[in-house]
Amino acid sequence: MDNGPRRLVVSEYLSLDGVMEDPMWTMPYWSDELAAYKRDELFAADALVLGRVTFEAFAEAWASRTSEDGYAERINALPKHVATTTLGPGEVDRRGWNGRHLGDDPKAAVRSLKGGAGGDLLVFGSATLVRSLVRAGLVDEYRLLVYPVVLGQGKRLFESERASLDLVEARSFDTGVTALTYRPSGAGRQNSPL
Template sequence: MRKVRVFNSVSIDGYFSAGDGDYQWAHEGANDPELAEFTKSNAQGENALVFGRVTYDVMVAWWPTPEAAKTMPEVAKGMNQAPKYVFSRSLKTASWANTTLLHDDPAGAIARIKASPGPDLTVLGSGTIVAQLTEAGVIDEIQLLVVPVILGSGKSLFSEVSGRPWWNLTKSKTFKNGRVFASYERR
């Protein structure tokens, strides 16, 4: 069975998106070689990507561009070649290569995809999708890159999750630029 993981940058006060929807804070000061090497190695391997429509719009505006290929060639190649699943009620077509649009319930659709043969699934951004998948118990691993910034308000990945599910820390890494990577698996 495929694994479902989440990868997101979060502020130290727990937000993956600022209150105004801005994500630029996650990239400020991120251009150091140590973090770039980690990002490249973490993006290696065969994965299918999962997005909500808002995250898809951000990703498709960057990764297929010549500038992305020049800036982060290995990551851009992986992002562009990977199979992608996008949940949207409004998109009718997807312009990014290897993209499948899904219009049904994310938890049910991901549970079906997870049970089918293929690469592991990685959810990027997509807070509403992350909350639904967490609530349904289909996420196996949560990877967070904590950015040393306080946003004061924003969107939490897990604000819609009921109960108090516990996770075990399986990996961590502290970067010289103050970022901390932490990977958790469901208890």
């Protein structure tokens, strides 16, 4: 675990044409090597930052699961900071799964979380939240698993957001999936005030 300020890391599954919605299309490309990559990513994190829809879907999928490699136990134990305008703070708490409401200003809450010491703050899915965090200049790293499939339609990670990024790592898996790690470049980093 790092003792410096936390990083906000966006981790997404993307089709070659940028679709991130309902990623069941990723399953034919899953492998032990890819599972190890995702496990390492999760174990480097101290908390998850999720939108409401992703939080609810993940809670349903993971809350009662166990796993041999400890992934399920880890994702279940991590605190989940939830951005939602639909659920109030009490409602997020009552849903369990270590949910914590980010409050009325999720960007300010994330900025505060980043100011603390600890491991990564990891964002899965949560397209609307990610777009907001990109516009606020709060994303420190993008980990994009790009799958060798074109879906033609669906929700895309980026719609009208612009960002200049530096490629810091590229890794290919034997199933044709490519892991691309980007960080905002100095020239393109947006630092808009909240």
